[in-house]
Amino acid sequence: MNLHEYQARDILRRHGISVPDGDVAATAEEARAIAQRLGGRVVVKAQVHAGGRGKAGGVKLAGSPDEAAAAARAILGMHIKGLVVARVLVVPAAEIASESYVGMIVDRVSQRPVLMVSPAGGVDIEEVAARTPERIFRLAIDPRYGLLPHQALGLGFRLYRDAAQARAAADVMLKLAVAFTAVGASLIEINPLAATPAGTVVALDAKIAVDDNELERRPDIAALRDLSAEDPAEVAARAAGLSFIKLEGNVGCCVNGAGLAMATMDLVQFYGGAPANFLDIGGSSNPQKVVAALKIITADPSVRAVLINIFGGITRCDDVATGIVQATQAFPLAVPIVIRLTGTNEREGLAILERAGFSAVTDMDDAVRRAVALAQGGAA
Ligand code: GDP
Numbered sequence: 001m002n003l004h005e006y007q008a009r010d011i012l013r014r015h016g017i018s019v020p021d022g023d024v025a026a027t028a029e030e031a032r033a034i035a036q037r038l039g040g041r042v043v044v045k046a047q048v049h050a051g052g053r054g055k056a057g058g059v060k061l062a063g064s065p066d067e068a069a070a071a072a073r074a075i076l077g078m079h080i081k082g083l084v085v086a087r088v089l090v091v092p093a094a095e096i097a098s099e100s101y102v103g104m105i106v107d108r109v110s111q112r113p114v115l116m117v118s119p120a121g122g123v124d125i126e127e128v129a130a131r132t133p134e135r136i137f138r139l140a141i142d143p144r145y146g147l148l149p150h151q152a153l154g155l156g157f158r159l160y161r162d163a164a165q166a167r168a169a170a171d172v173m174l175k176l177a178v179a180f181t182a183v184g185a186s187l188i189e190i191n192p193l194a195a196t197p198a199g200t201v202v203a204l205d206a207k208i209a210v211d212d213n214e215l216e217r218r219p220d221i222a223a224l225r226d227l228s229a230e231d232p233a234e235v236a237a238r239a240a241g242l243s244f245i246k247l248e249g250n251v252g253c254c255v256n257g258a259g260l261a262m263a264t265m266d267l268v269q270f271y272g273g274a275p276a277n278f279l280d281i282g283g284s285s286n287p288q289k290v291v292a293a294l295k296i297i298t299a300d301p302s303v304r305a306v307l308i309n310i311f312g313g314i315t316r317c318d319d320v321a322t323g324i325v326q327a328t329q330a331f332p333l334a335v336p337i338v339i340r341l342t343g344t345n346e347r348e349g350l351a352i353l354e355r356a357g358f359s360a361v362t363d364m365d366d367a368v369r370r371a372v373a374l375a376q377g378g379a380a
């Protein structure tokens, strides 16, 4: 789950990291009032779950309350990476002498949280990582001890030569590491951590992604979820109890079990196609889940063929077949569908499908080959 910058800032502040004052506005007039209260120059920032807002025009400097209102008017309603901006954050503009990067992720390779810092922070950090990776410094953190003060100070000196600034940056890192664990983050990032001309160090941006598996025991964090800012298909999938991830291809996949879903995607690729999604209806056998899955898959305009791949175990083929029939009665399919059903109650399932005018196959290779051909506009 992604948090908005204004939510992430609150969390950082609660952990003792100093972040500038500021407030959230949903209208230009609200933005004007906040700018008036803050006095002087402000920055108006789009609140969406996307990086690169600065480059997309979603971060604007304003010299007066009028300019802040105009900036808010320009940013509200803007699309950034497919997401509509519904709110802006208005903060006092800081003078920036230099921009650093400080972030933490869960690293699968070292199986540890890894702290990453770079003196080359700012909007081009991806380019720094790609072109000059030696300018990014990493430290895997031993979960038994957490980040230790001497380690943080060592990294602080990678960012600043000045001892006071290095110490200030180290202090931010130590608090960031505590926040990381406290909220169950998979990613936490301050970019830029800015040095001001006066020599202070201040967090000018904040990003936190929380591991969904950590939410159940953190209701206060779970309550920060902003459904209106998320992809509607993923929201619908979560509500229906489906595991769903949107992908780039055109073969819509509806599968039971994560392992079979992965194998199905591999096979789609193997036969020259590309999956439009990962979708696992789970191990239970509930026709409603199939209906919900087909609704989500067919709502995606890039889907050219639907592939249903069911290996019945606990999941019963007759229940899935009932779900398919119900779904296609509720919303007629505009694209061809290929059904592979095998396992528990296979015969009953095939009979239900045949009565409704569908045919199904039992061989997975066969089904995937057909679906790929249909998605490419050929015959099955
Ligand atoms: P992002 O592009 O989504 O990461 O948004 P950021 O909040 O990081 O803003 C992008 C860039 O805008 C920063 O890297 C800064 O260069 C600039 N910026 C953000 N806040 C301020 C500010 O208070 N003062 C100044 N001068 N520049 C700022």
Ligand code: MN
Binding pocket: 122, 191, 192, 205
């Ligand atoms: Mn940033």
